[in-house]
Amino acid sequence: MSVAFHAEHGTDIPCARLAQYQQVRQHSEALIAPLSAEDCALQAAAFVSPAKWHLAHTTWFFETFILLPHVPGYQAYKTEYQHLFNSYYNGIGKQFARPKRHLLSRPSLQDILDYRHAIDDAIMRLLQDSEEWDELVVLGLNHEQQHQELLLMDLKYCFFQNPLFPVFGNSKIDAPAQLLIHEGYENFAGGLFEIGAQGSGFHFDNETPRHQIFLKNFQLARSLVSNEMYLAFIEDGGYEQAMLWLSDGWVWRQSENVTHPLYWVKQADQWFEYSLQGLKPLNKKQAVSHVSFYEAHAFAQWCGTRLPTEAEWEVAAHQTLYGPHQTTLAHMFDHNWQWTQSAYQPYPGFKTPQGAVGEYNGKFMCNQMVLRGGCDLTPEKHSRMTYRNFFYPQDQWVKTGIRLAKDLGE
Amino acid sequence: MSVAFHAEHGTDIPCARLAQYQQVRQHSEALIAPLSAEDCALQAAAFVSPAKWHLAHTTWFFETFILLPHVPGYQAYKTEYQHLFNSYYNGIGKQFARPKRHLLSRPSLQDILDYRHAIDDAIMRLLQDSEEWDELVVLGLNHEQQHQELLLMDLKYCFFQNPLFPVFGNSKIDAPAQLLIHEGYENFAGGLFEIGAQGSGFHFDNETPRHQIFLKNFQLARSLVSNEMYLAFIEDGGYEQAMLWLSDGWVWRQSENVTHPLYWVKQADQWFEYSLQGLKPLNKKQAVSHVSFYEAHAFAQWCGTRLPTEAEWEVAAHQTLYGPHQTTLAHMFDHNWQWTQSAYQPYPGFKTPQGAVGEYNGKFMCNQMVLRGGCDLTPEKHSRMTYRNFFYPQDQWVKTGIRLAKDLGE
Amino acid sequence: MSVAFHAEHGTDIPCARLAQYQQVRQHSEALIAPLSAEDCALQAAAFVSPAKWHLAHTTWFFETFILLPHVPGYQAYKTEYQHLFNSYYNGIGKQFARPKRHLLSRPSLQDILDYRHAIDDAIMRLLQDSEEWDELVVLGLNHEQQHQELLLMDLKYCFFQNPLFPVFGNSKIDAPAQLLIHEGYENFAGGLFEIGAQGSGFHFDNETPRHQIFLKNFQLARSLVSNEMYLAFIEDGGYEQAMLWLSDGWVWRQSENVTHPLYWVKQADQWFEYSLQGLKPLNKKQAVSHVSFYEAHAFAQWCGTRLPTEAEWEVAAHQTLYGPHQTTLAHMFDHNWQWTQSAYQPYPGFKTPQGAVGEYNGKFMCNQMVLRGGCDLTPEKHSRMTYRNFFYPQDQWVKTGIRLAKDLGE
Amino acid sequence: MSVAFHAEHGTDIPCARLAQYQQVRQHSEALIAPLSAEDCALQAAAFVSPAKWHLAHTTWFFETFILLPHVPGYQAYKTEYQHLFNSYYNGIGKQFARPKRHLLSRPSLQDILDYRHAIDDAIMRLLQDSEEWDELVVLGLNHEQQHQELLLMDLKYCFFQNPLFPVFGNSKIDAPAQLLIHEGYENFAGGLFEIGAQGSGFHFDNETPRHQIFLKNFQLARSLVSNEMYLAFIEDGGYEQAMLWLSDGWVWRQSENVTHPLYWVKQADQWFEYSLQGLKPLNKKQAVSHVSFYEAHAFAQWCGTRLPTEAEWEVAAHQTLYGPHQTTLAHMFDHNWQWTQSAYQPYPGFKTPQGAVGEYNGKFMCNQMVLRGGCDLTPEKHSRMTYRNFFYPQDQWVKTGIRLAKDLGE
Helix, strand or coil: CCCCCECCCCCCHHHHHHHHHHHHHHHHHHHCCCCCCCHHHCCCCCCCCCHHHHHHHHHHHHHHHHHHHHCCCCCCCCHHHHHHCCCCCCCCCCCCCHHHHHHCCCCCHHHHHHHHHHHHHHHHHHHHHCCCCHHHHHHHHHHHHHHHHHHHHHHHHHHHCCCCCCCCCCCCCCCCCCCCCCCCEEEECCEEEEECCCCCCCECHHHCCCEEEEECCEEEECCCCEHHHHHHHHHCCHHHCHHHCCHHHHHHHHHCCCCCCCCEEEECCEEEEEECCEEEECCCCCECCCCCHHHHHHHHHHHCCECCCHHHHHHHHHHHHHCCCCCCCCCCCCCCEEEEEEECCCCCCCCCCCCHHHHHCHHHCCCCEEEECCCCCCCCCCCCCCCCEEECCCCCCCCEECCCEEECCC | CCCCCECCCCCCHHHHHHHHHHHHHHHHHHHCCCCCCCHHHCCCCCCCCCHHHHHHHHHHHHHHHHHHHHCCCCCCCCHHHHHHCCCCCCCCCCCCCHHHHHHCCCCCHHHHHHHHHHHHHHHHHHHHHCCCCHHHHHHHHHHHHHHHHHHHHHHHHHHHCCCCCCCCCCCCCCCCCCCCCCCCEEEECCEEEEECCCCCCCECHHHCCCEEEEECCEEEECCCCEHHHHHHHHHCCHHHCHHHCCHHHHHHHHHCCCCCCCCEEEECCEEEEEECCEEEECCCCCECCCCCHHHHHHHHHHHCCECCCHHHHHHHHHHHHHCCCCCCCCCCCCCCEEEEEEECCCCCCCCCCCCHHHHCCHHHCCCCEEEECCCCCCCCCCCCCCCCEEECCCCCCCCEECCCEEECCC | CCCCCECCCCCCHHHHHHHHHHHHHHHHHHHCCCCCCCHHHCCCCCCCCCHHHHHHHHHHHHHHHHHHHHCCCCCCCCHHHHHHCCCCCCCCCCCCCHHHHHHCCCCCHHHHHHHHHHHHHHHHHHHHHCCCCHHHHHHHHHHHHHHHHHHHHHHHHHHHCCCCCCCCCCCCCCCCCCCCCCCCEEEECCEEEEECCCCCCCECHHHCCCEEEEECCEEEECCCCEHHHHHHHHHCCHHHCHHHCCHHHHHHHHHCCCCCCCCEEEECCEEEEEECCEEEECCCCCECCCCCHHHHHHHHHHHCCECCCHHHHHHHHHHHHHCCCCCCCCCCCCCCEEEEEEECCCCCCCCCCCCHHHHCCHHHCCCCEEEECCCCCCCCCCCCCCCCEEECCCCCCCCEECCCEEECCC | CCCCCECCCCCCHHHHHHHHHHHHHHHHHHHCCCCCCCHHHCCCCCCCCCHHHHHHHHHHHHHHHHHHHHCCCCCCCCHHHHHHCCCCCCCCCCCCCHHHHHHCCCCCHHHHHHHHHHHHHHHHHHHHHCCCCHHHHHHHHHHHHHHHHHHHHHHHHHHHCCCCCCCCCCCCCCCCCCCCCCCCEEEECCEEEEECCCCCCCECHHHCCCEEEEECCEEEECCCCEHHHHHHHHHCCHHHCHHHCCHHHHHHHHHCCCCCCCCEEEECCEEEEEECCEEEECCCCCECCCCCHHHHHHHHHHCCCECCCHHHHHHHHHHHHHCCCCCCCCCCCCCCEEEEEEECCCCCCCCCCCCHHHHCCHHHCCCCEEEECCCCCCCCCCCCCCCCEEECCCCCCCCEECCCEEECCC
8 A cells, every 4th residue: 555654564563553542542531531521622713623523523533544444344333433533635525614523422432432442442452453554543643642632732722711720730731831941042064865754664744855955154042032022022012113014014013913922911000821721920921822833923023033944944954863963953943843944735746646645734834934843742752843834914812932933044 | 468460369268279389380391391401491593591591490480589688597599590590680689691601500400309399398387387478479470370371482482493303202293283374363342441450369579550451343263363364475586575574673684694493494495393392394374474574573563464452452352252252263372372562561550569570571661572372381370451462573492483463443 | 647655746746847857866966976987886885885886777767667668669778787786675576786796897877877868868758748646756756866865975085094084075065064953842732643644745654554553751862962961971981881882783893893973083182073074173062963863872872861762852853843931942853863662663554565666665674774864965855754764773874962951740 | 216117328318218218108009999988987896907097097106106206396286196096105195985996987088188188298308308217217127018918908898898898909919829739748947046137237126136046857738728628628518627627717617607717609500709800700719718717727627737936937948049948938928917826925035115106016915926928018128038017817818828838757
């Protein structure tokens, strides 16, 4: 078989894969352990989904792309689920309207957990029998990890609509963490580089083909931008100066009346920030979070700097890990996804995989911006140096942050 | 005290009122007995509310209009509830945004039931002590009965968005019931009549003052319009003939692409109708239900008839009950609310009661149409001959039906 | 022939009608004399039309309802005009999209004037030959007079969008005129009255049938509300007090951010008012103009009064003209149309005339409010005591004002 | 002085520049010669502007960026024009609302022509005196040429809303022209190239800095896609196959119900195409025009090909002009602007010029796609190989076409 997603091979795969499968699948259920069925049904906007829908959809993915097409005699668990839990795969069929996902009180959360366990049984039997579908299983697990992160970001957005500012119930998740600030910028020499994924190790299709790219000399900030720095931008009137903003960004800022990062709340002249741990006084030493690309861009303009390109980010990350820069670039993967100035476009030679699974990434390569790195909601080992995350420039509900870059004279 | 809502008085009030209070309050909780917490959180549009919100709001009404202002030393159960469960009383304060009611997973359904029981305790103590607040208690109970009906209509609308067409779980509610059709029209002589509420017996402020009105001779249909008759209208192209429709009605029919009553569904060329009992083949002998005023008006035009005025309906209902017409007008209260051609306007001499409770009815007297009678979701003894229900002309989710009228030569 | 519009008959009709026809038709063209072709093409919102469109549509009316159906062998002047200049007559065919009327640079203003003159020739020949179509001609002339008033109100709205605050060019039209204020209220005794049109004299179908109506005693203000009184309402925070407003009115006021009558402009802390004579300092002694029904209602609530019903207005107008009240009610017809609290509904026994001309009035009898009287833009002799004007409760661009009423104890 | 726009220098500049100034300015007025003042006021959507506004705005550009800041003692022609004719320069001040430009009947077309001539006098005096402002004058002329093309594209869009399908009146403009089709693809070898503008000759800031880019081998179609080829796509159901479309493109195609290029019209089962020459039967041998990026992308997917990147286009154009490919790539500049698959982003090292004129290009570098080449509405000598045009992916009203590309194995 051939999908455009590459997973590592080896002799102990079946056993390791089984363990990995169980770990990832159980992790999803562990995430919702502190939540009620009512919490799991929340959907505050079309761009977020209820937690229970995430649990069902990730299960649907295994059923639809592995069990139904490849297991002889397999009968759909419930035929209606094919429709209800399809996210955007037109190749599979019509999808239940996205903004209405919160209206599915039936099937219940318990029904969905039952669905998960039934599919788990079938997949695990498959994994024990054969390596044949291993690449698709690995894709399904990486897909599920993406949804684990989304589930938490979506929940945060939904909870935030509630004036009671609910506390999630797991004190380790989205807990405010102070930045260890490394001042200044690191220099990187330009030249012809290769970026993109290759060889062993799982990666998504959008990370390929590995290809050459020419970069000028550049500088990358050692740390992410802190709340303190961002507050200075606000206090200097950054949200009132049209000249700092992209044209579409200014329209967005005006029409939505945006004046601060998404989860900042001003009460009695004091700033607070909401996280899944509740509403807390703003911590100036944390990385600024939940800013849109437009805000990141305006902030960089205000600093007289710019955002990095995705190629600069990847080259710098590689040199940091394998070269002389090893320790100097902090917070590459562990606080916030970092907006780049690169539009999300296909790499030269990119080909969409055949079939419905080919809708995974390619069709989104328009109007979105690339983010690099990872955040503290990202499941362990999910991200990597070549990983390309992507969102619309106005999206704030993603756990995003800002790393600045500069041109460097030759 | 003085509110503009009139309740009967008498010696056995305290005891009877206590029983009535318990009956009404328990009935609300009985209604949701077949539902899960997930079902109780559904809100498919801004004009419907989650069942749990109805349970909380009706409780808020007792707390806000009786306990908080009148019971010395009473402390709000939870201060946030004053905001969360205020529907539209600007005199009380800002309201939590109506379209977001489904986002309140906290407080949970159980929290809300606890709230109900705490307020019940306080009100029942009050009722045992004094008759002083009796009028407000009666208003609160009638208010709760209105919400019992709304709760079911709202739930029906929400369930209908689910392609699984959920079944409610109480087989008596919204069960399809055949009409006993009485053919033809009853004649009524014109003259100067009095309409409106007076004297003993509870009524809302909008039913007063009782006043004189002059009517011409008229005819009123003995039965409601059946699905069979309405189907003939559809099959004759009634939804395609602009000349049958009011101007705003035609705009609505076009922009919303309405081609049948709300809960009709066509599958494989056969008509079905959704009720809380699930999706069933359309029963031609039932009353047509869930049509907007615009549809009712167009149907009447197609028949060469018209809808009755609210005064005609009330005069006819009175003569039916107390006069020679006693048995001939069927289905006045028991199938569907009946659209009249009367805009919802204040009766001559109408005065809004003082204070926030005065927002109950008066401020809605614009852009809505009067419906008379009652429907099979209306709590027993809740409606009456002078009762004025009112909704927007495009509203279909209310359990409405059509009774035709005609002019009668002199 | 029989249309539901009644015009007087008599021996000298043909000659008088010819003169009247010429007077009305020339008046339309006189109105636009100070305007450029560019001015005549303005359309600032879907609810207003370009002046040139009014000129064409009123001509289309004569062609469509008289020449095309009734003159043997008559060929349409241009077949495309049937579509382009149809306003809302579904019985005639599809209409060119209303919000796009400003896009018809072709036909030019001159083309439209040519069209007018060609139709004038045909109609005048017809009038010389026969009285047969006299009723329709009279209807066409009254229709044109309605559009003369609309043309000016629409133009005012369009000009107002231009920061240059254009001056119309005819110093008599919409010129600010001081009110002669008569203080206080006039009393009227209740009883059974007749209202509506009858007998000789032109009237629209919506003014019939004349019918009986029972009124309680009431009071009507002798004068219209002045800018000075309305300013006191604003300065007292009338636009901030939700309790004064109808529910839909408050939603409108909030969503549109309305804080004053349409043409008031505040510059450097001073109030100005725009009229077709340009932007002038607000004259406190004028009648307040261009308020919506919602504003009129809130103002009346703030005064502890109410708006009159249309029956009260008509009965009072009749008694003023023919009875003891003769001189005491001022400004009934000459400053601003007066909002009533009556929804626009059919009179008892109202029947829509047959054919497309039946769409004239009946299909609008929903969601609108009745205005009575007339304004200084109303063509002479166009209005009358039984005239029912109607607009949506949010409409401000109509030249409206406020006359207060009160209940009167028995 | 220093602006980021580079114009050639030399000894005969003043005289040549004067001639160029007169030529460009007169050309704008020649374009509207066949139009009435009514035609010149049309604005059918917020993204198009009235012809008279283009005439005024291009004049405002010279006044605002040259006369007002640099000519001592210069008084604004009319201070209100600073506001009315500012397009999007926040650095200059607030702009009159874009969607309302059609509401400016005053100033009249004649007033605007007077404005043009007054500014022309002042600029021409300046040009005779000094070369000092030459770069800004050249920028102003290139700016005006951009608006000459826009004026025609905007007019076409406005005229198309008129069911009379107006004919422009200058038979040479937008006249349907047959393609000389060259079949097949040209091969280009990859490698490290330089793209972007440099040296003498005017160019916009967005074409710089010239920089290195690495390309793989690729193929570029010799001709543009014809109507015949595009018709095959339609007839094969291309607009119905979600799998061919980008995700946002499919949403756009569905919500706008797009089923063909903008100006195609089907009448009685036959295809027509509108141009400024009127509605004509579709010519299959012409280049397909007025397709959005989404349509271009879907068409390329359907062909199993892709769109070129802007770097591929520029390298190929350069080799065609200066190398062995000289004659083989047809229609690079003369039929339709060609969508590339490149998002409009800053070139490496791009810096926004200081001051308001810096808003010219940089702030639009988000959400738009690059187009290369030119079209038959582009003023002569205006475009060039390094020219970067940019529009939103859904824009159809631009005169766009499709040139296909392919990867080429190594």
